[in-house]
Amino acid sequence: MMIADGIEDEEKWLAEGIAGIQHNAFYLHRAVESNNLREALKYSAQLLSELRTSRLSPHKYYELYMRAFDELRRLEMFFKDEDRHGCSVVDLYELVQHAGNVLPRLYLLCTVGSVYIKSKEAPAKDVLKDLVEMCRSVQHPIRGLFLRSYLAQISRDKLPDIGSEYEGDGDTVMDAVDFVLQNFTEMNKLWVRMQHQGPIRVKEKLDKERSKLRDLVGKNLHVLSQVEGVDLEIYKDTVLPRVLEQVVNCKDELAQYYLMDCIIQVFPDEYHLQTLETLLGAFPQLQPAVDIKTVLSQLMDRLSNYAASSAEVLPEFLQVEAFAKLSNAIGKVIEAQVEMPVVGAISLYVSLLTFALRVHSDRLDYVDQVLGACVKKLSGSPKLEDNKATKQVVALLTAPLEKYNDIDTALTLSNYPRVMDHLDAGTNKIMAMVLIQSIMKYNTCVSTAEKVDVLFELIKGLIKDIDGTLADELDEEDFKEEQNSVARLVHMLYNDDPEEMLQIICTVRKHIMAGGPKRLPFTVPPLVFSALKLVRRLQGLDGEVAGEEVPATPRKIFQLLNQIIEALSNVPSPELALRLYLQCAEAANDCDLEPVAYEFFTQAFVLYEEEVADSKAQVTSIHLIIGTLQRMNAFGVENRDTLTHKATGYSAKLLKKPDQCRAVYACSHLFWVDDQDGIKDGERVLLCLKRSLRIANAAQQMANVTRGTGGPVTLFVEILNKYLYFFEKGNPQITSAAIQGLIELIKTEMQSDTATPDPASDAFFACTLRYIEFQKQKGGAMGEKYDSIRI
Amino acid sequence: MVLVLALGDLHIPHRAPDLPAKFKSMLVPGKIQHIICTGNLCIKEVHDYLKTICPDLHITRGEYDEETRYPETKTLTIGQFKLGICHGHQVIPWGDLDSLAMLQRQLDVDILVTGHTHQFTAYKHEAGVVINPGSATGAYSSITYDVNPSFVLMDIDGLRVVVYVYELIDGEVKVDKIDFKKTTASANSAH
Numbered sequence: 001m002m003i004a005d006g007i008e009d010e011e012k013w014l015a016e017g018i019a020g021i022q023h024n025a026f027y028l029h030r031a032v033e034s035n036n037l038r039e040a041l042k043y044s045a046q047l048l049s050e051l052r053t054s055r056l057s058p059h060k061y062y063e064l065y066m067r068a069f070d071e072l073r074r075l076e077m078f079f080k081d082e083d084r085h086g087c088s089v090v091d092l093y094e095l096v097q098h099a100g101n102v103l104p105r106l107y108l109l110c111t112v113g114s115v116y117i118k119s120k121e122a123p124a125k126d127v128l129k130d131l132v133e134m135c136r137s138v139q140h141p142i143r144g145l146f147l148r149s150y151l152a153q154i155s156r157d158k159l160p161d162i163g164s165e166y167e168g169d170g171d172t173v174m175d176a177v178d179f180v181l182q183n184f185t186e187m188n189k190l191w192v193r194m195q196h197q198g199p200i201r202v203k204e205k206l207d208k209e210r211s212k213l214r215d216l217v218g219k220n221l222h223v224l225s226q227v228e229g230v231d232l233e234i235y236k237d238t239v240l241p242r243v244l245e246q247v248v249n250c251k252d253e254l255a256q257y258y259l260m261d262c263i264i265q266v267f268p269d270e271y272h273l274q275t276l277e278t279l280l281g282a283f284p285q286l287q288p289a290v291d292i293k294t295v296l297s298q299l300m301d302r303l304s305n306y307a308a309s310s311a312e313v314l315p316e317f318l319q320v321e322a323f324a325k326l327s328n329a330i331g332k333v334i335e336a337q338v339e340m341p342v343v344g345a346i347s348l349y350v351s352l353l354t355f356a357l358r359v360h361s362d363r364l365d366y367v368d369q370v371l372g373a374c375v376k377k378l379s380g381s382p383k384l385e386d387n388k389a390t391k392q393v394v395a396l397l398t399a400p401l402e403k404y405n406d407i408d409t410a411l412t413l414s415n416y417p418r419v420m421d422h423l424d425a426g427t428n429k430i431m432a433m434v435l436i437q438s439i440m441k442y443n444t445c446v447s448t449a450e451k452v453d454v455l456f457e458l459i460k461g462l463i464k465d466i467d468g469t470l471a472d473e474l475d476e477e478d479f480k481e482e483q484n485s486v487a488r489l490v491h492m493l494y495n496d497d498p499e500e501m502l503q504i505i506c507t508v509r510k511h512i513m514a515g516g517p518k519r520l521p522f523t524v525p526p527l528v529f530s531a532l533k534l535v536r537r538l539q540g541l542d543g544e545v546a547g548e549e550v551p552a553t554p555r556k557i558f559q560l561l562n563q564i565i566e567a568l569s570n571v572p573s574p575e576l577a578l579r580l581y582l583q584c585a586e587a588a589n590d591c592d593l594e595p596v597a598y599e600f601f602t603q604a605f606v607l608y609e610e611e612v613a614d615s616k617a618q619v620t621s622i623h624l625i626i627g628t629l630q631r632m633n634a635f636g637v638e639n640r641d642t643l644t645h646k647a648t649g650y651s652a653k654l655l656k657k658p659d660q661c662r663a664v665y666a667c668s669h670l671f672w673v674d675d676q677d678g679i680k681d682g683e684r685v686l687l688c689l690k691r692s693l694r695i696a697n698a699a700q701q702m703a704n705v706t707r708g709t710g711g712p713v714t715l716f717v718e719i720l721n722k723y724l725y726f727f728e729k730g731n732p733q734i735t736s737a738a739i740q741g742l743i744e745l746i747k748t749e750m751q752s753d754t755a756t757p758d759p760a761s762d763a764f765f766a767c768t769l770r771y772i773e774f775q776k777q778k779g780g781a782m783g784e785k786y787d788s789i790r791i
Numbered sequence: 792m793v794l795v796l797a798l799g800d801l802h803i804p805h806r807a808p809d810l811p812a813k814f815k816s817m818l819v820p821g822k823i824q825h826i827i828c829t830g831n832l833c834i835k836e837v838h839d840y841l842k843t844i845c846p847d848l849h850i851t852r853g854e855y856d857e858e859t860r861y862p863e864t865k866t867l868t869i870g871q872f873k874l875g876i877c878h879g880h881q882v883i884p885w886g887d888l889d890s891l892a893m894l895q896r897q898l899d900v901d902i903l904v905t906g907h908t909h910q911f912t913a914y915k916h917e918a919g920v921v922i923n924p925g926s927a928t929g930a931y932s933s934i935t936y937d938v939n940p941s942f943v944l945m946d947i948d949g950l951r952v953v954v955y956v957y958e959l960i961d962g963e964v965k966v967d968k969i970d971f972k973k974t975t976a977s978a979n980s981a982h
Contacts, residue, residue, distance in 0.1 A: 487804035525855075767918060
């Protein structure tokens with residue numbers, strides 16, 4: 001029985017074997033030292049008999065073998081030295097064949113054979129042939145394997161290779177090849193036969209044991225690959241066919257898997273390329289249980305790396321039609337192995353795709369073909385739930401992005417969206433993010449509405465709720481990140497041509513409108529600003545160019561903008577919408593479209609009146625309205641009056657008095673614009689300032705009443721500064737007397753009993769006075785103006 | 792020598808996808824001691840990014856900022872200089888230097904850093920210096936046409952501040968510098 005019953009027993013037997021070897025080795029050494037050939041042969045034969053055991057597992061047998069191996073090395077040195085033992089190598093070769101048992105006999109024969117070949121007294125090929133045939137006598141799998149392994153080892157450096165010393169008239173590299181191939185074939189047969197020894201119930205253990213010995217078999221292939229004389233022709237005509245013959249015929253899945261892999265690893269990629277058909281032709285003939293896909297993937301990966309290594313090899317690939325062959329082979333394998341899980345098939349396609357991208361990067365049709373095959377496979381299977389399979393699909397989809405830094409290319413692959421459709425919602429979103437990141441990373445610009453449409457279809461998992469997954473279920477941080485990514489993406493969609501750009505904007509709008517209230521606050525602003533940029537580009541054009549109506553006009557875009565911003569009312573997002581309306585108003589003003597600008601202001605005011613309830617938000621919003629309105633120059637008197645009236649009215653109605661005060665004096669600027677044609681209504685400016693002063697007074701009194709102390713005089717100082725502002729601008733209604741009055745007022749307030757000391761307002765006032773002094777010192781017109789003011 | 796980065800109005804992701812790559816490669820962590828930001832980042836991601844460049848980050852609120860709790864104004868002292876920050880949409884008329892001068896007097900600072908117009912300016916007046924670092928991303932502005940991405944680096948050394956402005960013009964980073972000096976080391980500002 002081959003497999004030991006118990007590990008303890010095995011240890012014991014191994015120990016016994018080693019002891020036996022050591023015992024005989026002792027006498028062997030003595031014989032060698034005294035140049036006693038007969039004795040040496042006797043004891044070496046005895047020593048080698050230990051290898052006749054059947055009781056050891058391969059692992060343990062190997063240990064025993066190594067001990068014997070060491071002894072045989074010394075013996076070989078003794079054999080070589082004819083002077084010492086007086087026997088010619090030819091005679092020695094004869095002599096050792098008298099050993100009693102076959103195994104020791106053959107080990108000795110091989111050892112002498114090594115010496116024989118070295119002596120060159122016979123052609124290498126003859127000796128090798130003799131040895132490889134003789135070894136047939138040992139048919140026991142383990143013993144035979146190790147014996148032939150020994151033969152392989154000692155013959156390695158003695159093969160009649162091209163350029164070797166053993167090459168001769170009769171000896172050619174073909175003889176070397178024949179020898180190695182024969183040894184290989186016999187070794188494989190023995191190896192395969194190992195599994196038939198021992199009861200079936202220990203098959204897994206058997207396979208494991210067998211695995212350990214596989215390198216002994218594979219070594220032969222390695223040796224073949226090292227033979228200089230094995231060129232492409234010999235490989236193609238002799239080596240590969242014979243190796244494949246053995247691989248197929250042995251009908252053993254363990255051997256087949258290992259050896260196919262070995263062939264691929266050991267021989268150069270160039271050879272594989274040139275024998276692709278033969279190599280691939282072997283796959284369908286293998287046992288069904290062999291993991292072909294892994295081997296195929298290995299092959300493709302190697303070939304991909306080969307292609308990447310230098311551009312010069314690429315034409316070769318085309319010449320042998322590598323892609324077509326591989327594609328067919330994969331198709332056949334997937335078809336044949338119905339049991340193959342989806343992840344296996346997809347990983348095959350990933351390898352094939354990588355191959356196509358490396359070797360035929362200009363052939364987008366190949367890339368699309370692979371994706372198409374993948375779609376076909378995915379369509380036939382239930383929706384992907386397997387994590388590994390999903391990862392493979394993502395890898396499949398990411399590969400073209402990384403190869404072609406330009407998203408455009410991925411967008412032209414017709415099967416790309418179809419593959420994405422087969423992803424579950426979560427992975428779809430991950431893939432969508434990958435797409436966006438790819439665009440951002442390579443700073444690519446998506447330049448047509450059509451491409452934008454395709455792109456947004458691809459990333460629809462981010463754009464809207466699909467398949468019943470609700471935006472609510474998602475982690476808020478993740479959701480924000482997603483939507484911000486989409487927002488950033490909008491800025492990458494651009495075309496110089498205004499018509500196309502407008503189409504792009506419309507396409508984006510179409511998609512984001514389906515996003516629902518949660519997404520709109522993120523997606524609307526970038527679209528709005530994209531449109532505003534387009535408006536700016538078109539400024540100056542009216543739309544009627546020689547009678548021909550051009551679709552892209554500022555007017556049309558403003559209509560679009562109105563609709564887009566209006567969508568925010570569903571969220572609702574009044575503050576954001578208000579800001580965007582004001583942006584549009586300013587843009588319309590710059591296009592001189594008074595009614596459009598007025599309409600936008602109306603929208604802003606309506607939102608302010610009806611939706612902005614928070615007092616702090618109101619303060620900011622009213623300042624934005626005032627600030628924007630102050631810059632408007634397209635309004636006629638009536639419209640302007642209506643809006644300024646509203647603005648001042650709301651300013652005075654803010655909740656807190658200080659806020660009221662500040663907003664009202666801000667309104668003073670609505671009536672004074674420094675431009676050439678700007679309004680300069682000195683009276684209304686003064687009215688505003690006086691009004692804000694009244695409010696400041698009221699605030700002060702309120703503070704006295706409610707808190708018993710005066711409030712900070714900051715407001716008064718601010719108003720004073722505003723007086724100075726308009727005084728300098730030349731508003732005739734602002735007199736130095738008024739300013740003087742204010743200064744006195746502030747001083748009084750600061751010195752009053754109820755005054756609250758406030759270093760900030762003190763400093764502010766001090767700075768202001770210092771400024772006045774500075775202006776006085778200026779001399780000239782300014783100095784004159786300030787002359788009458790005493791501080 | 793204290794390096795202060797001043798930037799603002801990035802408007803990410805509303806108006807711009809990201810900082811220009813050339814700026815990003817210049818803003819290396821550990822080189823800058825303080826960051827002053829006028830506002831309108833607009834999202835937390837940008838805040839976090841700025842923090843990686845320098846943890847001492849001072850921000851004021853812009854009208855589009857996601858974070859509503861940034862202050863309207865902020866003052867801080869760096870070396871001999873008092874600095875004030877305000878986004879600027881609160882000061883009407885927008886970009887008006889005299890109105891900004893009033894704010895500067897109110898905050899009583901030597902250097903006022905403000906934004907909103909997306910237009911780089913460095914202006915000296917009676918109360919001190921007003922610096923607008925422009926928009927770091929070159930974002931769209933209703934006020935300024937043709938905005939080039941820009942930011943400011945201030946080198947504060949004793950009574951002197953050198954203001955470096957970095958502008959991205961046609962794909963190249965151009966640098967300019969302006970010198971300002973305080974006359975006294977006291978709390979009063981420069982004349």
